[in-house]
Amino acid sequence: MAEDLQPAIRLLLSDLDGTLLQPDHRPSAATIAAIVRLRQAEIAFSVASSRPPRAMREIVEMLGIDVPYAGFNGGTLIDTDGRVLAAHHIDPDAVRTCLQVFAGACVDVWVFADDQWLLRDLNGSYVGHERSALGYDPVPVDSFEPFLPRIDKMVASSADFELLKALEHQLGELLQGQALAARSQDYYLDITAIQANKGQALQSLAAHIGVNIEQTAAIGDGHNDVAMFRVAGLSIAMGQAREDVRIQADRVTGSNTEEGVVQAIDRYLLPGR
Known part of the structure; x- marks a missing residue:
């Protein structure tokens, strides 16, 4: 302008x-x-x-x-x-779609729900970095299933930046009208509610x-x-x-x-x- x-x-x-x-x-x-x-x-x-x-x-x-x-x-x-x-919480069907896609990719998956940072692997590549940024510790869980109706954000983290770029494009098509997929950093792909x-x-x-x-x-x-x-x-x-x-x-x-x-x-x- x-x-x-x-x-x-x-x-x-x-x-x-x-x-x-x-x-x-x-x-x-x-x-x-x-x-x-x-x-x-x-x-x-x-x-x-x-x-x-x-x-x-x-x-x-x-x-x-x-x-x-x-x-x-x-x-x-x-x-x-x-x-x-x-x-705005993510549509549970969109969460399931993302989990299926991420299961076939080499990424660490985090979920934010109930004012907590939830994950399955405490040794993921960017866990220490995120702990420093957030100022609090993650909570390990065996499954994200109990949290599906109230997830605020999902994150796929990876040092393979091109992989996350490809996943962003793939999920952008799969999640149309359900959720949004956008990289907040080269190493983080965020999934949030459509709104x-x-x-x-x-x-x-x-x-x-x-x-x-x-x-x-x-x-x-x-x-x-x-x-x-x-x-x-x-x-x-x-x-x-x-x-x-x-x-x-x-x-x-x-x-x-x-x-x-x-x-x-x-x-x-x-x-x-």
Whole structure:
């Protein structure tokens, strides 16, 4: 969108991992200061992540976020007092389809349900990485069957990035109208409810706080962020995002390790405010 036609932004929705957070899973001091400048300019700020809400609370409190935020790729919208404003579970038939497909592939499968991270193999390649990111431990189970009616998100994790890309395409066709499949990282393929996407989360959040969608901005680095790029008035991709993500954004900023969020706030949102 041409800059001279861009309406004044009143809400910024940001992804967390790979965007707002540094590799240590914390926001930098410069990022926190930039968010303060946003508030001083009367621009609302919130976050949307593939993380469970439980793994977002500390960051939400640290940043002083005072509007609802979205977990599970937008599948759950949480108010600042902890109330669940909206929650969407995956269709159990879609879960069964995914489990059948994953059973024939070399991937680790995780399920998020009942505010828990459930898995069958504690020694999976990315378990330690995810434990560090989430800040809590997984719960081993023998079967996911008892949780089928109330699963918030499924994840297939693998170091074979091309395999996950192929599975994303395969499940995109198999799950049409039932669920969504999108990679949140090269090594994670997320399955969420059909209503669960960051674009819907941005629309719901904007309506909740009384902001026109044209006055929203979205920033992220992953394939699951493209849904909010498509509805935001201004979309910004992180510099380290893959090319097929970057080309779907209006602007590209630096990487998260280069303070890309700070650059985007100061360059695209605050000038003239």
